[in-house]
Amino acid sequence: xxxxxxxxxxxxxxxxxxxxxxxxxxxxxxxxxxxxxxxxxxxxxxxxxxxxxxxxxxxxxxxxxxxxxxxxxxxxxxxxxxxxxxxxxxxxxxxxxxxxxxxx
Numbered sequence: 001x002x003x004x005x006x007x008x009x010x011x012x013x014x015x016x017x018x019x020x021x022x023x024x025x026x027x028x029x030x031x032x033x034x035x036x037x038x039x040x041x042x043x044x045x046x047x048x049x050x051x052x053x054x055x056x057x058x059x060x061x062x063x064x065x066x067x068x069x070x071x072x073x074x075x076x077x078x079x080x081x082x083x084x085x086x087x088x089x090x091x092x093x094x095x096x097x098x099x100x101x102x103x104x
Contacts, residue, residue: 007046010038011055012084014046018056019073019081024063028071047071055080 010032017023017031029043050056055077060067073081096102 008084010036010042010046011050012081012088014043014050015055015073015077015081015084018071019078024068024070050077 013032013035014028017028017035023031025044025047026040028047029040032038032043047056051058051071055074056071057074058069058071060069062068
């Protein structure tokens with residue numbers, strides 16, 4: 001399984017949020033924080049790492065006289081997100097089997 005309690009799960013959530021709509025940093029942090037307890041100081045390095053690794057790209061636009069940085073998921077980001085989603089489905093199936101007492 002790809003998921004650990006740490007960075008892979010956070011990466012999956014961030015990629016999922018950004019894939020819904022290319023959006024700006026503060027909104028991403030608010031959307032992620034509505035799902036899991038994480039600080040802004042944790043999220044911005046994740047955004048930078050995902051960008052550096054080629055999973056996100058950025059562009060700046062003016063908003064109310066200031067530049068706002070927007071994030072967009074790349075095709076490699078979508079591939080990784082699909083991998084995380086497939087792993088999540090397998091994880092849920094495994095948990096359900098355990099909860100239902102099913103054997104292989």
